[in-house]
Amino acid sequence: MAIIAAFDFPEVTRAQYEEAVDRLTGGAGLNAPSDWPVRGLVLHAAGPTPDGGWHVTDVWESREAFEHFAAVLMPILQEVGIPTAPPLICEAYNVVT
Template identity: 45%
Template sequence: MPIVLISPEFTQEQYEETNRKLTGAKSRMESPADWPVEGLLAHIAGQGERSFRVVDVWESEEALNRFAEILIPILREAGVEGDPEVYPALTYVSA
C-alpha cells in the first residue's frame, strides 16, 4: 500500500541543503534514481503560503522507513524541526 509523507514546514534553502546532503551535490532531485533508496513513487516540492513543503509517495512503509533513517538526521542538521505527517494512501493514481 502506498504511503504519503508530508514534510514539516521548512525553507527552500533547507530543502536545497538537504538535497545536497542526500545526493552529494545536487540542490534539486530530478529522478527516482537520485534518491538514496528505492521505492519512491512521487516527489512534489514547492513554496506554499506559509512555508516550503514536500509531499512524497512511497511504495510501502518499509521503503519510507529506509529513507527516513537517512533523511531525519539530515533534516535535523539543517535545522528542520517537527515530524513529517505520514499516512497510508487510500488512492494513488499516476498519469
C-alpha cells in the same frame, strides 16, 4: 501497498530544502526518483507554502521503503536546522504517473 507521506515545515526556507536535497543526493540534485539514497520513491513534490514555510509530498512504493528513507532523512534535517514533526501518512488509493 504504496503510501503518501506529506510534510509541512513551517518557517523552513527554500535554501534549507535545497541543502537537505544536496545532502541526500550527494550534491547531484533530484532529477529522478533513482537519485534518492534509498529505492522505492515514486513521486516527490515540494514547494513554498503561503505562510512562508515549505511543503513536501512523497509517494513511496511501500511503508518499508519510506521507513528506510526516514532513517536517512531525519539526521540530515536536524543538521540543516529543519524542525521535524511526523508526516501525515496514508495509503495511496490511486497513483498516476
